[in-house]
Amino acid sequence: MDLILWRHAEAEDGVPDLGRELTEKGRKLAARVADWLNPRLPEDIRILVSPAARALQTAQALGRDYTESPAVAPGARADEVLAAAGWPDGVHPVLVVGHQPTLGQVAMQLLAGQRGDLAVKKGAIWWFQGRERGGQLQVVLRAVATPDWL
Template structure:
């Protein structure tokens, strides 16, 4: 299974509610750059899961309309909620892209790489790509890529 953590792109600071915050023009460009990078690397059957926040939906829409809104991915959710939504480690699909928030995505990354939840930073519109595989009967987690829009 491939699990891709994609933090929402830059969003406005103020809105009627936190869930209503929209992407800024810069955020839309960030989302488009990352979507272009992902499009060149993902199979057509990749599944996108997005938080119900407007900014995550707008980030996912940069890739297209193939996303599913998952309430448990809302801001303030847990690392375990992200893993459960994706079906980690077996996966609800071969590749699952989770479009979500900090600090939750950083906590997922730290849990997968170190076995402990820590406050790791994932840049706005940043992507962390993990792969679960089996070698010699043992499960392994491989960090395949980390990218931010300013490097793409």
């Protein structure tokens, strides 16, 4: 199963938190990442998006259908995100558009099997693949990309 974590792009400051929108720069960076992702994403990808405006706007740059999911909202726990994605036994690959520190916590759990935080830059993607080898789950980090590298 593939699991792609995409942190929302740069957003305006302000309150309420869920209403914060992308800046002009954030819109451009989300479009740049979407242009890179789209030809690489499988047709059967499920896209789960935080209900926060900045995450929804980031996902909209893909031009694909998505599902708004409170399980990936600001403040979500890593285990909630993984459960919503169906990791590691899901049938379809999943793209999660969400927030820090949650996405960094998911990445840490996948890479090291422990709690902790990794820094995920605004607009960045982390692409993981879970596969079984010898009856054990192996997690492969396929790609990490930030908008300024694309």
